[in-house]
Amino acid sequence: xxxxxxxxxxxxxxxxxxxxxxxxxxxxxxxxxxxxxxxxxxxxxxxxxxxxxxxxxxxxxxxxxxxxxxxxxxxxxxxxxxxxxxxxxxxxxxxxxxxxxxxxxxxxxxxxxxxxxxxxxxxxxxxxxxxxxxxxxxxxxxxxxxxxxxxxxxxxxxxxxxxxxxxxxxxxxxxxxxxxxxxxxxxxxxxxxxxxxxxxxxxxxxxxxxxxxxxxxxxxxxxxxxxxxxxxxxxxxxxxxxxxxxxxxxxxxxxxxxxxxxxxxxxxxxxxxxxxxxxxxxxxxxxxxxxxxxxxxxxxxxxxxxxxxxxxxxxxxxxxxxxxxxxxxxxxxxxxxxxxxxxxxxxxxxxxxxxxxxxxxxxxxxxxxxxxxxxxxxxxxxxxxxxxxxxxxxxxxxxxx
Amino acid sequence: xxxxxxxxxxxxxxxxxxxxxxxxxxxxxxxxxxxxxxxxxxxxxxxxxxxxxxxxxxxxxxxxxxxxxxxxxxxxxxxxxxxxxxxxxxxxxxxxxxxxxxxxxxxxxxxxxxxxxxxxxxxxxxxxxxxxxxxxxxxxxxxxxxxxxxxxxxxxxxxxxxxxxxxxxxxxxxxxxxxxxxxxxxxxxxxxxxxxxxxxxxxxxxxxxxxxxxxxxxxxxxxxxxxxxxxxxxxxxxxxxxxxxxxxxxxxxxxxxxxxxxxxxxxxxxxxxxxxxxxxxxxxxxxxxxxxxxxxxxxxxxxxxxxxxxxxxxxxxxxxxxxxxxxxxxxxxxxxxxxxxxxxxxxxxxxxxxxxxxxxxxxxxxxxxxxxxxxxxxxx
Numbered sequence: 001x002x003x004x005x006x007x008x009x010x011x012x013x014x015x016x017x018x019x020x021x022x023x024x025x026x027x028x029x030x031x032x033x034x035x036x037x038x039x040x041x042x043x044x045x046x047x048x049x050x051x052x053x054x055x056x057x058x059x060x061x062x063x064x065x066x067x068x069x070x071x072x073x074x075x076x077x078x079x080x081x082x083x084x085x086x087x088x089x090x091x092x093x094x095x096x097x098x099x100x101x102x103x104x105x106x107x108x109x110x111x112x113x114x115x116x117x118x119x120x121x122x123x124x125x126x127x128x129x130x131x132x133x134x135x136x137x138x139x140x141x142x143x144x145x146x147x148x149x150x151x152x153x154x155x156x157x158x159x160x161x162x163x164x165x166x167x168x169x170x171x172x173x174x175x176x177x178x179x180x181x182x183x184x185x186x187x188x189x190x191x192x193x194x195x196x197x198x199x200x201x202x203x204x205x206x207x208x209x210x211x212x213x214x215x216x217x218x219x220x221x222x223x224x225x226x227x228x229x230x231x232x233x234x235x236x237x238x239x240x241x242x243x244x245x246x247x248x249x250x251x252x253x254x255x256x257x258x259x260x261x262x263x264x265x266x267x268x269x270x271x272x273x274x275x276x277x278x279x280x281x282x283x284x285x286x287x288x289x290x291x292x293x294x295x296x297x298x299x300x301x302x303x304x305x306x307x308x309x310x311x312x313x314x315x316x317x318x319x320x321x322x323x324x325x326x327x328x329x330x331x332x333x334x335x336x337x338x339x340x341x342x343x344x345x346x347x348x349x350x351x352x353x354x355x356x357x358x359x360x361x362x363x364x365x366x367x368x369x370x371x372x373x374x375x376x377x378x379x380x381x382x383x384x385x386x387x388x389x390x391x392x393x394x395x396x397x398x399x400x401x
Numbered sequence: 402x403x404x405x406x407x408x409x410x411x412x413x414x415x416x417x418x419x420x421x422x423x424x425x426x427x428x429x430x431x432x433x434x435x436x437x438x439x440x441x442x443x444x445x446x447x448x449x450x451x452x453x454x455x456x457x458x459x460x461x462x463x464x465x466x467x468x469x470x471x472x473x474x475x476x477x478x479x480x481x482x483x484x485x486x487x488x489x490x491x492x493x494x495x496x497x498x499x500x501x502x503x504x505x506x507x508x509x510x511x512x513x514x515x516x517x518x519x520x521x522x523x524x525x526x527x528x529x530x531x532x533x534x535x536x537x538x539x540x541x542x543x544x545x546x547x548x549x550x551x552x553x554x555x556x557x558x559x560x561x562x563x564x565x566x567x568x569x570x571x572x573x574x575x576x577x578x579x580x581x582x583x584x585x586x587x588x589x590x591x592x593x594x595x596x597x598x599x600x601x602x603x604x605x606x607x608x609x610x611x612x613x614x615x616x617x618x619x620x621x622x623x624x625x626x627x628x629x630x631x632x633x634x635x636x637x638x639x640x641x642x643x644x645x646x647x648x649x650x651x652x653x654x655x656x657x658x659x660x661x662x663x664x665x666x667x668x669x670x671x672x673x674x675x676x677x678x679x680x681x682x683x684x685x686x687x688x689x690x691x692x693x694x695x696x697x698x699x700x701x702x703x704x705x706x707x708x709x710x711x712x713x714x715x716x717x718x719x720x721x722x723x724x725x726x727x728x729x730x731x732x733x734x735x736x737x738x739x740x741x742x743x744x745x746x747x748x749x750x751x752x753x754x755x756x757x758x759x760x761x762x763x764x765x766x767x768x769x770x771x772x773x774x775x776x777x778x779x780x781x
Contacts, residue, residue, distance in 0.1 A: 046722045046723050047722075047723070047726050084722060085718050085725065087726075090580070090581060090674075090676050090678060091672060091674050091676060094583075094673075094674055095439070095442070095715075099719070103433075116579050116580040119583045119584075120580075120583050120674060120676075123583060123584040123586075123594075180578075181573065181578055181579045181580070182503070182506055182507075182573065185506070186506060189508070210567065210570065210571065211570070211579065401496050
């Protein structure tokens with residue numbers, strides 16, 4: 001039934017917004033689409049421990065939706081959003097995702113942040129055939145028809161950074177420190193394989209701390225004893241504040257001791273304090289200080305909407321991509337139907353991305369560049385290195401599992 | 402409906418009929434499956450509240466660690482469901498197919514020994530009852546035999562909840578860590594995810610809940626129940642009368658643990674999910690709050706407390722995603738300040754007298770009097 005409608009739409013010339021295609025043609029599965037509006041869901045933690053991280057994503061998604069609406073909406077329809085609170089609690093995420101899909105019939109969900117929340121929501125979006133745009137850099141080992149991963153998966157984020165620091169600093173020995181859950185563990189597994197098999201270096205220590213842990217003295221002593229060329233960290237959340245302060249108090253000068261983190265964005269530095277982390281290297285795909293025309297428009301627009309003091313981290317930018325990629329995909333598919341969007345996603349490119357340019361891969365992850373920045377006293381990163389080409393996403397990396 | 406008049410007095414009978422009507426008839430007819438499934442989730446906490454009525458309301462033992470037992474029951478069920486969902490063809494993308502996905506992520510290459518028996522449903526059902534029961538027996542024996550009670554006991558149960566959470570999060574290769582066990586699919590080949598399955602699971606759960614209510618009411622009416630109340634009021638007198646206070650306490654605590662575990666197992670089935678966020682200190686305290694809001698000495702009150710508090714949680718968070726926690730907090734403070742006996746206290750103070758008056762006037766007309774309205778256990 002829906003298939004017959006598609007060619008008819010694609011044959012239509014690009015019409016003005018007033019003559020939007022008929023709802024019955026672009027929405028054959030009963031989503032919340034009217035002649036003037038389409039509803040999407042925003043599902044992040046507005047309360048609880050993760051709120052501090054996820055607020056940026058909520059803000060970025062609302063900004064993107066407002067901009068899309070100002071530019072005429074999607075297929076002539078304004079985007080309306082329903083915001084739900086995951087409350088930093090994974091089952092709540094699952095419940096709210098189900099509510100958005102079953103009750104509200106949203107056309108897409110922009111949401112989740114931690115891997116745990118995504119793992120909780122994934123069975124729900126697969127069962128009820130929803131579309132989730134997930135913004136966080138994450139551990140990979142996952143791929144779904146119903147999810148577009150707008151952040152980097154682990155190999156994209158890590159390998160280029162390790163190559164760079166090995167070449168630039170001649171690093172041979174690495175010390176890994178992470179928070180104890182799936183993302184740091186998987187990231188470090190990939191990093192270890194790369195250090196040992198490709199860079200022919202050595203991992204001299206690998207330590208994990210419970211989420212929220214604030215005592216890093218023993219590992220700092222081990223670092224002093226083993227004197228690694230590089231400290232490689234994926235400590236998340238509030239623990240970072242304690243970690244970098246204790247590192248500084250122990251006399252480890254990040255100007256002399258290279259430290260590469262894959263978990264500290266501008267948002268975290270806000271809490272850590274620029275003076276405690278200046279000199280550290282971060283490896284991800286976006287920094288607020290990026291110098292390109294897209295970003296120069298994006299940063300002021302974000303600050304205008306959410307205040308001068310807000311900072312924009314990697315995930316916030318990735319969250320901003322979600323509504324835009326969805327809009328572009330809907331327009332490419334000529335339909336809001338989830339099956340058609342899932343099928344049309346590969347190849348969709350967004351030239352207005354603040355990070356420069358992104359394109360959706362066959363595996364529903366994004367092609368994106370990897371960048372290394374050095375933390376400055378003012379809490380911003382200075383871009384040191386970026387890959388020449390887009391890095392291919394590889395959620396199931398051969399030889400790294 | 403024929404109910405032994407000695408089993409329920411009149412106010413309890415009203416409570417029973419109202420609850421049965423709401424859960425068996427009104428809610429299934431008026432709610433869509435999504436909302437009904439949410440009610441099923443709220444009802445899993447009603448099992449815990451029921452246990453707390455026995456152990457805290459009657460026995461006077463405040464346990465701030467019921468999440469432990471809820472979690473143990475839930476994890477036992479989830480382990481069975483997870484094993485079934487991790488068949489070789491479902492997990493062929495992994496390095497080691499046929500084991501749960503989180504084990505694969507944590508470089509575990511074979512199923513650990515303690516997971517093996519969870520291939521069997523019979524074992525799982527026994528484990529859901531016995532593991533938390535035995536665990537409660539050990540804690541209870543260790544504490545009550547040494548006459549540790551009151552606040553100290555509450556603190557220790559908190560510590561146990563914290564320890565179990567840390568254990569589950571830390572041993573993520575064996576337990577799924579902070580992510581919990583997600584993507585539970587089938588029970589003996591029967592898909593638990595579609596709508597019709599949710600409806601069946603809901604009714605199974607309600608039947609189980611009424612079975613547990615029956616057990617709790619039975620315990621309350623026997624001599625055992627009255628010893629529990631006596632213990633709560635005057636522990637020393639009971640001890641001097643020759644009863645082993647510790648054994649009665651251990652029994653009440655174990656029963657509460659088993660009820661909580663049944664709730665946990667139903668949670669895993671209904672929600673398709675189990676995670677350490679139900680085990681820790683905060684959910685354990687929340688469970689006590691449900692009971693307090695409903696009224697800790699009333700079986701039906703506590704169940705209503707669990708349902709209504711969770712309903713408020715859902716609806717407040719849907720309407721005010723940024724502010725709902727404050728609203729919920731205000732609700733708790735209001736309830737505790739204004740009606741310390743909870744909802745059941747309100748009922749007993751304001752609603753029940755009117756019903757009684759209504760009945761009394763009708764009976765007066767019919768020409769006979771009734772003098773056994775007083776609440777409490779009937780005479781033996």
